[in-house]
Amino acid sequence: MDPILTKYVREPHAYTLDSYLRHEGYEGLRKALAMKPEQVIDVVKASGLKGRGGAGFPAGMKWQFVVKDTPRPKYIVCNADESEPGTFKDHLLMERNPHLLFEGCLIACHAIGAKVAYIYIRGEFLHVQEVLEQQLEEAYTKGYVGKNVMGLGFDCEIHIHRGAGAYEAGEETALLESLEGRRAQPRLKPPFPAIAGLYGSPTAVNNVETLCNVPSIMRNGAEWYAALGPEKNGGPKLYCISGHVQRPGVYEASMKMTLRELIFDVAGGVRDGRALKAVIPGGSSVPILLPHQLDIEASFDGVAKAGSLLGSAGIIVLDDTTCMVWLAENLLRFYRHESCGKCTPCREGTQWVLSILEKIERGEGEMKDLALLENVAGLIAGKTLCAFGDAAATPALTTLKNFRAEYEAHVREGRCTVPAPWRRRRTATVHAH
């Protein structure tokens, strides 16, 4: 498949308005503005565009749920808080193709009847934000954003809002809380943002890559888009491949591609001629797949059928030097640090799961700890306001399920049985996060 979202990103001036306009830039918006908002939503629904943030929810449906009959303003909020470990696609899109995102925001605003879009970008992406701000200013000056867009009588503002370091801000209601100047903690749903979102107004929250798909749908039509991928998984997909591969990177492909092709053909396979041990196919929050499970379509439905999730398409490749207890411990340290503290099972549970994993990895574990680990992790999953709880429970549960023997070997031998040269050489210092 010919790349669509990233076709020109390697050209030196790809991020400029001039370059964007040379490649049919803002033509999707022109077509959308000639249509009624409901028609735009119908086209996006027909295209089958699924949200690229992790949940894979159909974008057209999300827009359709936004309450129409209201005296309140409506908002588009772009989730650019990309922080799922192993995910770095929005980073590339915003840095190299910012106008594609602006165009997507504008079309989305037209579709739901919003006059303002906020792009919530994670605080660490300062260098990306600088590109966005500079290009947004250019777009305002040249009349592509602001009053009377392209002389077509459409008014729409785009603003950039910088986050400050919180994984939880990637959850849509927590993002809205953060945008409203509060702690990034999730809200009780319902009401969903489509009814009461930003400042209590109807809001649609969309991921960067989702919005970046919209202009090409407008330009080329729903059928063209749907045909790019397998059934119900239309369009191009950005895959972030990291870990022990030869060529880590962002790759655009059709979801007809299999996971094995992505890892071995596209990313060059496992580095240093080592053997593949396991793959995390959709960011750190999803269950592990084993080498024999990779001949599946790398689509939302294909990966789900194999018992995992495509999530944010952050494919983390693990070679045979990776200790699975260490891996779970590493990820739990992340989840303990990022737990927002609102729900007790997650706030307390992440600490306890981490403590047990540390104990086993240090070689002080007992066999009964394995059952305890399963028990505590199981007490987090499904018992929290947002999906963070399920995500935090996954690393321990999935490694236990697939690599129980490795846990048992740690306990039996009283040490880590899979040491690797790339790990720390000194005893780990326990630090309070």
Add this chain to the structure above:
Amino acid sequence: MTFHPKIDYRELHRSKRHMPFDDGIPFVYTPENRDRLEVIARRYPPDPAGRRSAILPALYLVQRQIGYVSLSAIQQVASAIGCTPADVEDVVSFYTMFYTRPMGKYVVQVCRTLPCALRGAERVTEELMDALGTGPSGTDPSGNFTLMEVECLGACDRAPLVMVNDSWHECLGPEDAKTLAADLLARGEDALTGCHHQAPDRGKG
């Protein structure tokens, strides 16, 4: 963090790390920063709820001005926004990018999450600790360097990743970490080259 009685609450509770630091110096925004805050506040609806959205930008302006968020600055932000100091402290204590005490001149942040760790981030931290004379998280005696381990920065294809102040150093293996530390010690700010592997080659593999 946890409230369990067997775990020392004072060690783990976020507010221990984020307790606002009273440096005894009254904070005042520079006129430019105060104007900038008003420009930013106009992005949000012109009502108290909208104005509150400017808390994060207001705190960033404080941090850019004095390097961290002091107790006095929290009060100033509250009066500029029109909320209570408790509202501001609530926000400051939550987000990892706001510092509540003076940091080293160079804040060196090593990404420690899985994709970076798989490519040697733990070794990078060890090399930097030795070279800069800090703990795994802490400031060296001269006050020049603060080393921190942080969670996923979102450039896992360029792992391991180290952020020095706002400048990213990508594909930084343990050996390169030594060079970076030596460079920082010898040349200071000039050693900060920003993103090493910036696009256009980003994603080329």
